[in-house]
Amino acid sequence: MSSSTHDDGHDHPEWLAHHFETPEQQFEAGKFGMWVFLVTEVLFFSGLFCAYTYYRGNHPDMFLDAHFFLSTKMGAINTAVLILSSFTMATAVRNAQMENRVWLIRNLVITIACAIGFLVVKAFEYSHKFHMGLKWGTFYNPNEHALEAYNEATGRHLTDLSQLPDLHQFFSIYYCMTGLHGVHVVLGIVAISLLLRRAIRGDFNRYYFTAVDGVGLYWHLVDLIWIFLFPLMYLIH
Amino acid sequence: METKVTHDKNDSIYGGAEPNYLNASKGILSWMFTIDHKRIGVMYTFGTIGALMLGGVFALLVRLHLWVPEGLLVDNQTYNQFFTLHGAVMVFLFVIPGIPGALGNFALPLMLGAKDVAFPRVNLMSFWLWAIGAVFFVTVLVTGGLDTGWTFYTPYSVKTDTSVIWAVSGAFFLGFSSIFTGLNFIVTVHRMRPKNMGWFNMPLFIWGIYSTAVIQVLATPVLGITLLLLAVERSAGLGIFNSEFGGDPVLFQHFFWFYSHPAVYIMILPAMAIISELMATFSRKKVFGYTLVAYSSVAIAIFGFLVWGHHMFTSGQSAWASLVFSTLTFSISIPSAIKVFNWLSTMYKGSVRLDTPMWYALAFLWMFTVGGLTGMFLGSMGTDVHLHDTYFIVSHFHYVMVGSIMFAYFGGLHYWWPKMFGKMYNEVMGKLGAALMFIGFNVTFFPQFIMGSRGMPRRYATYLPEFQNLHQVSTVGAFILGTGVAVGIWTLFSSIVNGKKAPQNPWGAASMEWETATPPIEHNFHEIPTVKPVYDFSTLKFNEETGNWDRIADTSEDNN
Amino acid sequence: MNLPILSTLANLVQAAQVAVPSDPTAEGTFWFPVQASTLAPKSDWTFYYIYWISAFFTALIVAAMxxxxxxxxxxxxxxxxxxxxGHGLALELTWSGIPFLLTIAMWYTGFKSYMYGDTPPPNxxxxxxKARQWNWEFIYPNGAKSTELHLPVEQDVTFVMSSADVLHSFWIPAFRVKKDIVPGRYTKTWVHSTLEGQYTLFCTEYCGKDHSQMMAQVFVEDQATxxxxxxKQxxxxxxxxxxxxxxxxxGEKxxxxxxxxxxxxxGSAVVGPSWKGSWGTERTFENGDTRLFDENYFKESLLDPGAQVVKGFPPAMTSYRGVFKDSEIDGLIAYIKSLGN
Incomplete structure (x- = not known):
């Protein structure tokens, strides 16, 4: 073996952990680890997608009726916001690689802003549904606002709350899936903020940008999951 | 012919005065915040043995209660808590994390000639997630207990007023501990191997841990989301698993077993991995059909994902789904059979030494044969209908999860203990422990096969008088088994205080963890040892004076 | 020497001796209770087929070891x-191939007996x-209800099962039949019993506190009985x-x-007034009102017992609304009348 001296410290930059032989090995390990982690994330969500498939298969009408209560416009805005944030995140990775610290910082800030914007829109959607009493499972209790919204969306003239379809399972799944996705957005904001701090400190260079790369991959996955959620929830016809 | 003993820098005589990983730094904080895989392995060892003892106490309470048909100790409700906590503690805190956490962490990087796992901080986080999970389980004990069985089947788990949320949260943390351990091992094996160690030059222990890691990473997230949904179902009433609000309890079973059947292979593959090491070292032979054994681990890992429905033949899932699951279940028996035959053939014309670890390995062969073959009765749909949810199944999975896995864990502990702590334990006591465990185990569980097929359902706090004789035999066996485990643990731990100093390589093992000092130095190796052909014992020679197996110069290689 | 193995053999012998039923009237074999259904021989055949193959391989492995x-x-x-x-392809193919063929046979016979047990015959x-925590109720086509299961021998009987609360499982070992009962849906199974006698039905899916007491007696009788x-039920x-x-x-019943x-x-007072000689008498209540003990008073007291409680007695009776049919209330009235006035 060639390098037998690196636990002495010299020849070993501080961003290279003691147990790695070379920067390439560290980078490869970090990137591979991130991919494996993303696989576990996909499988984590896959449980919910299975539940979605199962209940949609058993109750197709419920899912069809439910989309009358979801605002396609807000969903579409959020989709656009997340796609933009994915783009700025990808650019940030490139900036880190190119050692362009100013643009790295700018892109990270835009990404965080988009993520917060997404959550704000989501909060509006949630509060609107709560207002109509469209909560999950046992708390599902639509009121006259829901009746109004349903009549408006369908052009029907229902007068009694009991005529509304029972959608409690749809909303259980809706809140679980979008809620878990929202938690991931929050975690993403935390992770990108930490990156931002390190970027301002000037931690990244052409040899070491593993962290930016890893968080970038994570953020793309969060985006991708939303790309699936949007049509599955909002665009059922 | 003269043999030349080579001393590289890793030899104990060179590094004798140098601090090892145990005494390189001092104080409780130097352990709590260590990122050294060896120290993390040691903490897992202590932790999982603690969990084993806690689960064991519940096991003995269960067995004692069943001494008489109407129940000896407690009321039904308390008994239900005993068996639930026994199962949950054993599965989530001992069997799943045991071998990968304790022995995998300690040995795997050393075997690869690496200085640590790929992500040492993540590794420390895994341990602390395990500890948090353990704290949650202990909290369950003091906050109303848990009476759902370790399977948390809905809708009972939604209706009971015991601490389901605490237990589920604990299992959730343990799941993430397991995921991060698996992730670490996968990346370590892929990226930290020495350049000249090919996949088929890795010890089979690494193959086994690697296959396990793949399952941990792919299956455990599904458990995570299932438990999360269960917790929300319980606290907020989702109506996904709870039939009262239109949910489907069978869906929960599918979700649960999608993880929990692969989890069986998370448990058994590392055990098989240890047995491969022990059979080779103590037979002084390369594992027969090495390649096939390696592939069979991967095959088991893959097939393991496709058989979960065999837990549900009587659940009301469609007969055709059951048929597919039965087919795949039988398919998975083939790689398991291959392993057993290959281990046996490894002894052929070997030089078999019956040290304590080998006692455990041979005991494992019997246990796994019985445990595996009784699995056939359950994989076959027709017989499973009768045997499902009886003592037959209880006995079957104990033969696998205790008989096989706990014995492999103890075999592995007795094997690596000298390397871990630099002390030899008392061989006579070690063998006594193994023998008591073996006798006790079979006396406990063999009668349960008979009870089960004769009509004794599982999870019964009271039973019909016709089963009393068999129950009493089983209870006597359980106490012998408990004594054996106590003797084994005592033998190991007392050696830290009064054991003889261990040589660098007391068993004549060929893998790289034996090439460094005993106990290893803090960063494992001064110089990464040369990668040698896997399981090549020909250059190891026993030194009568030191009790060590010295590496002699390989005459076939230019070694100036 | 390989001591653990010897001790195992000793264990087996010991377990075998203990397992022989001590009760001479107990039937069945070492492994099984008596075969009392058409499914039982089919299921047991697969069991013994796997059993002897397993015994052979276990002996082989232990002997080789x-x-x-x-x-x-x-x-x-x-x-x-x-x-x-270090390896031998032919050998390894052999010991993969032979188990493979043997397992195909296990799989097939197991599948066949499963399908037999899972396919209720028409008619x-x-x-x-009806399963609930922690008892069983059986409802027969003529409306009879019982907590015991009675079956005619040599008849196809289909069970349509439902649960009022949590998961349960329906298991009669003598019939080798088992099916989970899932709340929110119906599950079905069936038997064709072949042997008259008394057996036990167990719940085998853990269902809470008294799971282990959730049993029922099963009586297989000839058609006339x-x-x-x-x-009568x-x-x-x-x-x-x-x-x-x-x-x-x-009424007496x-x-x-x-x-x-x-x-x-x-004539003695227990919790409530005695029935002897009560019919047609004047009853006095706590508030001093009086009323004749007639048909209407009896029926009202049965359905709303707290309304008019006889002076000197506690309002301890619970309502029997919905419990009795009119003919049964008439029977009670006739019975009380028969006790004299």
Missing amino acids: IFMAIRYRYRKGVWDGEESP GYEIQV FDGWVA ANPYLDEDGQPFTPVAI IYGQHCFACHSID
Whole structure:
């Protein structure tokens, strides 16, 4: 073996952990680890997608009726916001690689802003549904606002709350899936903020940008999951 | 012919005065915040043995209660808590994390000639997630207990007023501990191997841990989301698993077993991995059909994902789904059979030494044969209908999860203990422990096969008088088994205080963890040892004076 | 020497001796209870097929292990191993292939007996099974309800099962039949019993506190006995010859089941007033009102017992609204009248 001296410290930059032989090995390990982690994330969500498939298969009408209560416009805005944030995140990775610290910082800030914007829109959607009493499972209790919204969306003239379809399972799944996705957005904001701090400190260079790369991959996955959620929830016809 | 003993820098005589990983730094904080895989392995060892003892106490309470048909100790409700906590503690805190956490962490990087796992901080986080999970389980004990069985089947788990949320949260943390351990091992094996160690030059222990890691990473997230949904179902009433609000309890079973059947292979593959090491070292032979054994681990890992429905033949899932699951279940028996035959053939014309670890390995062969073959009765749909949810199944999975896995864990502990702590334990006591465990185990569980097929359902706090004789035999066996485990643990731990100093390589093992000092130095190796052909014992020679197996110069290689 | 193995053999012998039923009337074999259904022989055949193959391979593996542990043991200066092939394709194919073929047969016979047990024949006699924490109720086509399961021998009987609360499982070991009962849906299974006798039905899916007491007795009877039992169960007021009870006899029977603990028929006061000589008397209440003990007062007291409680007695009775049919209330009235006034 060639390098037998690196636990002495010299020849070993501080961003290279003691147990790695070379920067390439560290980078490869970090990137591979991130991919494996993303696989576990996909499988984590896959449980919910299975539940979605199962209940949609058993109750197709419920899912069809439910989309009358979801605002396609807000969903579409959020989709656009997340796609933009994915783009700025990808650019940030490139900036880190190119050692362009100013643009790295700018892109990270835009990404965080988009993520917060997404959550704000989501909060509006949630509060609107709560207002109509469209909560999950046992708390599902639509009121006259829901009746109004349903009549408006369908052009029907229902007068009694009991005529509304029972959608409690749809909303259980809706809140679980979008809620878990929202938690991931929050975690993403935390992770990108930490990156931002390190970027301002000037931690990244052409040899070491593993962290930016890893968080970038994570953020793309969060985006991708939303790309699936949007049509599955909002665009059922 | 003269043999030349080579001393590289890793030899104990060179590094004798140098601090090892145990005494390189001092104080409780130097352990709590260590990122050294060896120290993390040691903490897992202590932790999982603690969990084993806690689960064991519940096991003995269960067995004692069943001494008489109407129940000896407690009321039904308390008994239900005993068996639930026994199962949950054993599965989530001992069997799943045991071998990968304790022995995998300690040995795997050393075997690869690496200085640590790929992500040492993540590794420390895994341990602390395990500890948090353990704290949650202990909290369950003091906050109303848990009476759902370790399977948390809905809708009972939604209706009971015991601490389901605490237990589920604990299992959730343990799941993430397991995921991060698996992730670490996968990346370590892929990226930290020495350049000249090919996949088929890795010890089979690494193959086994690697296959396990793949399952941990792919299956455990599904458990995570299932438990999360269960917790929300319980606290907020989702109506996904709870039939009262239109949910489907069978869906929960599918979700649960999608993880929990692969989890069986998370448990058994590392055990098989240890047995491969022990059979080779103590037979002084390369594992027969090495390649096939390696592939069979991967095959088991893959097939393991496709058989979960065999837990549900009587659940009301469609007969055709059951048929597919039965087919795949039988398919998975083939790689398991291959392993057993290959281990046996490894002894052929070997030089078999019956040290304590080998006692455990041979005991494992019997246990796994019985445990595996009784699995056939359950994989076959027709017989499973009768045997499902009886003592037959209880006995079957104990033969696998205790008989096989706990014995492999103890075999592995007795094997690596000298390397871990630099002390030899008392061989006579070690063998006594193994023998008591073996006798006790079979006396406990063999009668349960008979009870089960004769009509004794599982999870019964009271039973019909016709089963009393068999129950009493089983209870006597359980106490012998408990004594054996106590003797084994005592033998190991007392050696830290009064054991003889261990040589660098007391068993004549060929893998790289034996090439460094005993106990290893803090960063494992001064110089990464040369990668040698896997399981090549020909250059190891026993030194009568030191009790060590010295590496002699390989005459076939230019070694100036 | 390989001591653990020897001790295992000893264990087996010991377990075998213990397992022989001590009760000489207990039937069945070492492994199984008696075969009492058409499914049982099919299921057991697969069991024994797998059993003997397993026994053979276990013996083979243990023998090979003991042999090699002794034959190839390390002996200083005498035996330190010898070269041998590191793998053998033909050998490995053999020991993958033979188990593979054997398992196909296990899979197939298991599948066949499963399908037999899982396919209720058309036109079977249908019994509704209601499972709840922690008891069983069986409802027969003629409306009879019972907590015991009675079956006619040599008849196809289909069970349509549902649960009121959590998961349960329906298992009769003598029939080798088992099916989970899932709340929110119906599950079905069936048997064709072949042997008259008394068996036990167990719940085998853990269902909470008294799971282990959730059993029921199963009686397999000849057709005539069964028909008599089920007819009597549907209408409990028939005598031995199938003749209907008189109203007084109906009342007497109900008294013995429901009323006797609180109301005496010998004039003594227990919890409530005695029935003897009460009919047609003037009853005085706590507030001083009075009323004649007639049909209307009796019926109102039965349905709303707290409304007019006789002076000096506690308002302890619970309502029987919905419990009795009109004919049963008439029977009670007739019975009280018969006790004199």
